[in-house]
Amino acid sequence: MTGIIEQERYTCAIGAMQTVTAIRRAIPILHSGPGCGTMVSGFFERAKGYAGGNTAPCTNSGENEVVFGGEAKLRQVIQGSYQVLESDLQVVLTGCTAGIVGDDVGQVVKEFQEAGKPIVHVDTTGFKSNNYVSHSHVVKAIIDQYVDRFHQGQTRTRTRNQLVNVFATLPYQDPFWKGNLSELKRILEGIGLQVNILFGPESGGVAEWQRIPQAFANILVSPWPGLEIVQHLEQKYGQPFYQFPHLPIGSNETARFLRGVARFAELEPVRVEAFIAREEQAFYEEIDSLATFLLEFRYGLPGYVHVIHDASYVVGMSKFLLHEVGIVPREQFIVDNTPEAFQAGIRAELATTSSKRTIPLTFDPDAGRAQEAIRGFRHPGRGLLIGSGWDKLLAQDKGFDFLSASAPSPYRLVLTTGYLGFRGGLRLIEDIYDRVLATYK
Amino acid sequence: MSTINLKNPQVEVREHRLGSITGFEGAASQLAGCCGGSPKERNRSFSQCLGCSTSNAACTVILIQDAAVISHGPVGCSGNLHEYAFTYRVNGVQRGLEHPTQRRIFSTNLDESDTVYGGERKLAEAIREVHGRTGAKAIFIITTCASGIIGDDVESLASEAEAELGIPVVAIFCEGFRSRIWTSGFDAGYHGIARKLIKPATRKQPDLVNVINFWGTDIFTALFGRIGLRPNYITPYATVAGIAQSSEAVATVQICATLGSYLGAALEQVHGVPELKSPAPYGIQATDRWWRELGQLTGRSREVETLLQEERAAFLPRIQELKALLTGRSAYVTAGAAHGHALIAILSELGLRVTGAAVFHHDPVYDSGSEQSDSLQAVVRDHGDIPRYTVCNKQEFELVNVLMRERPDLLLARHGGMTLWGAKLGIPSLLIGDEHFGMGYQGLVNYGERILEALENDEFVKNLARHAVNPYTDWWLKQDPYLFLEGARP
Numbered sequence: 001m002t003g004i005i006e007q008e009r010y011t012c013a014i015g016a017m018q019t020v021t022a023i024r025r026a027i028p029i030l031h032s033g034p035g036c037g038t039m040v041s042g043f044f045e046r047a048k049g050y051a052g053g054n055t056a057p058c059t060n061s062g063e064n065e066v067v068f069g070g071e072a073k074l075r076q077v078i079q080g081s082y083q084v085l086e087s088d089l090q091v092v093l094t095g096c097t098a099g100i101v102g103d104d105v106g107q108v109v110k111e112f113q114e115a116g117k118p119i120v121h122v123d124t125t126g127f128k129s130n131n132y133v134s135h136s137h138v139v140k141a142i143i144d145q146y147v148d149r150f151h152q153g154q155t156r157t158r159t160r161n162q163l164v165n166v167f168a169t170l171p172y173q174d175p176f177w178k179g180n181l182s183e184l185k186r187i188l189e190g191i192g193l194q195v196n197i198l199f200g201p202e203s204g205g206v207a208e209w210q211r212i213p214q215a216f217a218n219i220l221v222s223p224w225p226g227l228e229i230v231q232h233l234e235q236k237y238g239q240p241f242y243q244f245p246h247l248p249i250g251s252n253e254t255a256r257f258l259r260g261v262a263r264f265a266e267l268e269p270v271r272v273e274a275f276i277a278r279e280e281q282a283f284y285e286e287i288d289s290l291a292t293f294l295l296e297f298r299y300g301l302p303g304y305v306h307v308i309h310d311a312s313y314v315v316g317m318s319k320f321l322l323h324e325v326g327i328v329p330r331e332q333f334i335v336d337n338t339p340e341a342f343q344a345g346i347r348a349e350l351a352t353t354s355s356k357r358t359i360p361l362t363f364d365p366d367a368g369r370a371q372e373a374i375r376g377f378r379h380p381g382r383g384l385l386i387g388s389g390w391d392k393l394l395a396q397d398k399g400f401d402f403l404s405a406s407a408p409s410p411y412r413l414v415l416t417t418g419y420l421g422f423r424g425g426l427r428l429i430e431d432i433y434d435r436v437l438a439t440y441k
Numbered sequence: 442m443s444t445i446n447l448k449n450p451q452v453e454v455r456e457h458r459l460g461s462i463t464g465f466e467g468a469a470s471q472l473a474g475c476c477g478g479s480p481k482e483r484n485r486s487f488s489q490c491l492g493c494s495t496s497n498a499a500c501t502v503i504l505i506q507d508a509a510v511i512s513h514g515p516v517g518c519s520g521n522l523h524e525y526a527f528t529y530r531v532n533g534v535q536r537g538l539e540h541p542t543q544r545r546i547f548s549t550n551l552d553e554s555d556t557v558y559g560g561e562r563k564l565a566e567a568i569r570e571v572h573g574r575t576g577a578k579a580i581f582i583i584t585t586c587a588s589g590i591i592g593d594d595v596e597s598l599a600s601e602a603e604a605e606l607g608i609p610v611v612a613i614f615c616e617g618f619r620s621r622i623w624t625s626g627f628d629a630g631y632h633g634i635a636r637k638l639i640k641p642a643t644r645k646q647p648d649l650v651n652v653i654n655f656w657g658t659d660i661f662t663a664l665f666g667r668i669g670l671r672p673n674y675i676t677p678y679a680t681v682a683g684i685a686q687s688s689e690a691v692a693t694v695q696i697c698a699t700l701g702s703y704l705g706a707a708l709e710q711v712h713g714v715p716e717l718k719s720p721a722p723y724g725i726q727a728t729d730r731w732w733r734e735l736g737q738l739t740g741r742s743r744e745v746e747t748l749l750q751e752e753r754a755a756f757l758p759r760i761q762e763l764k765a766l767l768t769g770r771s772a773y774v775t776a777g778a779a780h781g782h783a784l785i786a787i788l789s790e791l792g793l794r795v796t797g798a799a800v801f802h803h804d805p806v807y808d809s810g811s812e813q814s815d816s817l818q819a820v821v822r823d824h825g826d827i828p829r830y831t832v833c834n835k836q837e838f839e840l841v842n843v844l845m846r847e848r849p850d851l852l853l854a855r856h857g858g859m860t861l862w863g864a865k866l867g868i869p870s871l872l873i874g875d876e877h878f879g880m881g882y883q884g885l886v887n888y889g890e891r892i893l894e895a896l897e898n899d900e901f902v903k904n905l906a907r908h909a910v911n912p913y914t915d916w917w918l919k920q921d922p923y924l925f926l927e928g929a930r931p
Contacts, residue, residue, distance in 0.1 A: 008520070
């Protein structure tokens with residue numbers, strides 16, 4: 001899909017500087033035109049992390065670098081980065097200027113690598129892909145150029161440890177990445193695994209990345225972004241992977257996810273089932289006491305929902321909202337520029353949501369068109385729209401309840417909230433009905 | 442002085458047109474009054490992320506009520522433009538707009554094959570699609586590094602579409618790599634507006650005054666009303682028709698010469714609308730000069746004297762009280778150029794001691810060529826020299842180093858991200874977004890009250906300082922802050 005995009009919901013390849021920002025004490029170094037870092041931090045907002053935003057070193061390439069090449073300037077900026085900033089890992093990301101001019105970034109970075117510096121480079125030339133894709137490129141670059149230095153021959157077998165690497169959601173592109181990863185770690189540990197979560201406050205920073213080769217397997221919680229990473233690791237370290245094709249939100253899907261992982265990893269079923277039972281009980285205790293409100297509240301609650309989000313959320317939310325909350329998913333819109341090869345699989349997965357209803361689904365990164373379509377729909381009852389800040393006005397015009405849950409999200413502040421898992425499902429319910437009840441003045 | 446030439450599709454960037462620089466350290470007096478010659482640029486061997494011309498060009502066009510904007514580039518080059526959509530919506534009420542409409546912002550989403558075969562066909566189709574989808578009264582195309590380097594002929598495509606669609610289709614050349622001074626993007630946006638939107642005047646409106654600004658609260662309707670004038674705000678919240686008639690105004694004022702330099706000069710040189718040359722009305726002395734010049738330009742000198750009299754009576758007593766409370770406190774300023782000078786004036790008149798300033802860039806002269814517009818010279822003349830004045834290009838690492846040394850009582854900033862470092866060091870830090878907040882006599886009261894509040898409520902910054910993460914090395918914080926500036930003392 002290469003048509004025009006109105007109201008973009010993701011950004012270009014260099015947006016994966018946020019992948020670096022999400023690793024403790026790692027710094028992005030941009031070899032790009034002057035505005036790229038500002039564009040990225042402006043897209044995500046409040047996403048500076050350790051050394052993103054105005055702190056990130058950048059060559060700020062100008063006419064001179066475009067005409068004569070920017071390698072010398074890059075070398076200077078990398079040197080300066082070591083003098084000025086404390087960091088455990090440096091990731092050089094190239095922008096359009098360097099990409100078109102053809103600077104040999106690899107050669108410059110190699111000089112520092114040979115001097116033993118924990119530095120890697122990755123081609124994130126803006127027009128070559130987008131951040132959903134280049135996230136994988138950044139992770140692969142760190143594995144190949146840094147993590148691999150710590151690989152001590154044979155991958156350990158699962159008899160000696162229960163360690164898995166987890167790849168789930170894109171830092172910052174998923175506004176709930178911190179909370180989601182935190183819940184993921186909690187539930188996987190709950191069924192007896194050890195977890196390299198790799199990003200965010202619950203990871204051990206680069207020391208944890210160094211242990212990636214020691215894991216016996218990888219777990220991917222995603223329909224397509226990140227698939228490249230686990231395939232690469234399978235090839236590189238012989239680690240098999242288990243893929244769950246969307247965010248598991250709520251009790252049903254989280255239990256299904258955990259059982260899938262348990263079968264794949266041949267975990268002790270008694271322990272797994274005991275954990276799931278405890279979590280299910282806690283989850284349904286809440287739903288149980290909520291059900292009266294959902295069924296009886298006489299002043300109006302949303303009966304149906306449109307979600308404009310990436311594939312992982314659209315499928316995860318549709319399943320959850322229908323079965324565990326009672327909100328019917330109507331037309332859904334996936335705006336993450338899903339490659340065609342994955343679209344049929346995602347459609348099939350969404351179709352498993354219900355045996356008696358079809359949920360219409362559109363793939364199109366041009367969210368302006370999604371909005372146009374939604375303006376035209378007429379469904380009985382009260383509607384809920386889950387989307388990004390772009391959709392607030394649409395919701396207002398349509399009289400929908402509105403939950404801002406995708407990037408960019410200027411109308412909402414998210415710190416460590418997550419929607420994944422048992423606890424995330426409950427939080428999503430809280431957030432939806434908080435918005436709904438706030439409309440009663 | 443630069444000669445406005447609307448025949449060229451592009452306007453030269455500030456480095457070439459005005460001799461603007463991004464690196465300097467010394468006393469403000471060494472840099473002020475450079476009208477005749479250009480100060481020498483000093484490059485940095487280490488640098489952090491800057492702003493981008495394309496974003497600033499966008500800022501001049503996205504907030505026009507009935508326009509649509511196409512970013513011709515990869516999807517990331519319009520990444521932060523949603524912030525303008527937010528601004529337009531939430532700030533509309535400050536500008537009398539009860540029902541702000543959705544901003545129509547598009548990307549041509551250039552991909553790798555476009556950089557090989559060119560993105561022209563895609564842009565041509567995009568313009569038609571956007572026209573059909575939005576019914577906008579004007580379509581602006583903002584260029585990017587990628588579209589610039591591959592050499593798409595955006596000007597021809599815009600002209601062809603304009604002839605076909607019958608609305609202005611305006612090419613704005615604002616590739617990030619062309620200039621390290623991102624305010625060059627303002628000039629690029631205004632150049633496009635002056636070329637394609639502003640129509641020759643068929644009549645004059647003797648009470649209409651153009652106000653070049655951002656999206657500050659509407660204070661001019663009331664102020665101008667007292668002397669029988671009306672503001673024509675350009676370009677945020679204006680309509681395409683409103684901008685077209687700006688040639689009919691009797692004068693043009695601007696809230697910041699860094700912003701409006703080019704458009705003010707274009708209106709004067711091309712359409713004969715005189716531009717008010719005095720620096721913007723921040724601080725008493727500048728305020729008096731500004732209003733008196735406006736009185737002369739519009740034939741309302743007597744009314745202006747009355748207005749100033751009333752303002753003095755209304756606000757001077759409180760200004761004196763605030764001054765008594767603030768005198769002796771030290772302050773450090775970081776901001777864009779002309780507005781930075783304005784903040785220095787405000788602080789000085791409130792009795793604070795401005796020990797230093799880190800200003801993003803420096804324009805030795807504005808497009809009018811008028812020495813009268815030299816806002817740095819005016820501030821040095823009015824309030825004395827600023828001993829440690831630097832042109833910092835928004836380099837955070839220098840600012841952090843400087844703040845560690847200066848430890849001012851207050852950090853006053855404009856432009857997001859900079860207050861963080863004051864706060865991390867436990868320094869009360871203040872950023873006022875609304876550019877009209879500090880104007881005139883009332884502005885001094887506004888600022889004085891807010892500064893008192895910031896100085897008083899310092900518990901948050903004191904606590905943050907105890908817990909803050911600092912990624913800067915001890916080594917760096919002990920070095921001369923300008924070590925990486927070309928020609929630095931070793």
